[in-house]
Amino acid sequence: MNQEEILQIMRITGVLKEGHFLLTSGRHSRGYMQCASVLQYPQYTARLCEELASRFADVQIDTVIGPAMGGVILSYEMGRALKCRAIFAERVDGKMSLRRGFTIEPGEKVLIAEDVVTTGGSVKEVIELLKEAEGDLQGVVSLIHRSDSCLHLGTRFEPLLRMNIESYTPEDCPLCKAGIPINKPGSRGLKSI
Numbered sequence: 001m002n003q004e005e006i007l008q009i010m011r012i013t014g015v016l017k018e019g020h021f022l023l024t025s026g027r028h029s030r031g032y033m034q035c036a037s038v039l040q041y042p043q044y045t046a047r048l049c050e051e052l053a054s055r056f057a058d059v060q061i062d063t064v065i066g067p068a069m070g071g072v073i074l075s076y077e078m079g080r081a082l083k084c085r086a087i088f089a090e091r092v093d094g095k096m097s098l099r100r101g102f103t104i105e106p107g108e109k110v111l112i113a114e115d116v117v118t119t120g121g122s123v124k125e126v127i128e129l130l131k132e133a134e135g136d137l138q139g140v141v142s143l144i145h146r147s148d149s150c151l152h153l154g155t156r157f158e159p160l161l162r163m164n165i166e167s168y169t170p171e172d173c174p175l176c177k178a179g180i181p182i183n184k185p186g187s188r189g190l191k192s193i
């Protein structure tokens, strides 16, 4: 898949919205992302995961693990694409843990999957969990890396898309200046970009 095909799926499924948005931070932007939107459509999610899996074709993966909630569906679909086991980690009393009988054996070759990575907080917690279990981390995949800066996870990191949507103060917003009506967030608000 090329970049345009990936972007097309993100647009069709509503991951990428273009317009004039008021963010919860009070800033304005010309787009926003709702990464979970693509996970509503298994056929599209499967295609994206096939692409991510192809990037690890040279590596043996025994198990894919994703942090709940964002990584649950993605790791499952990655497991299908890589024909391996798929599990998820979840926080128990604030600590990322394995429950439900899920285990990682020492030396097991593991890939981490997360839907959207910004600062990599949850991914780093799963990396710690794997260290404790003596798993053999092979890399991290995500649908989107939402940042304009480099992220050092200490392992191979393959996001499908790197996105940085520009935002403006209301005073400097070119969309306001152009008279384009603003999209106000719903009760939950839009996530700040």
Ligand SMILES: [Zn+2]
Pocket (backbone or CB within 6 Å): 020, 028, 029, 170, 173, 174, 175, 176, 177, 182
């Ligand atoms: Zn504006």
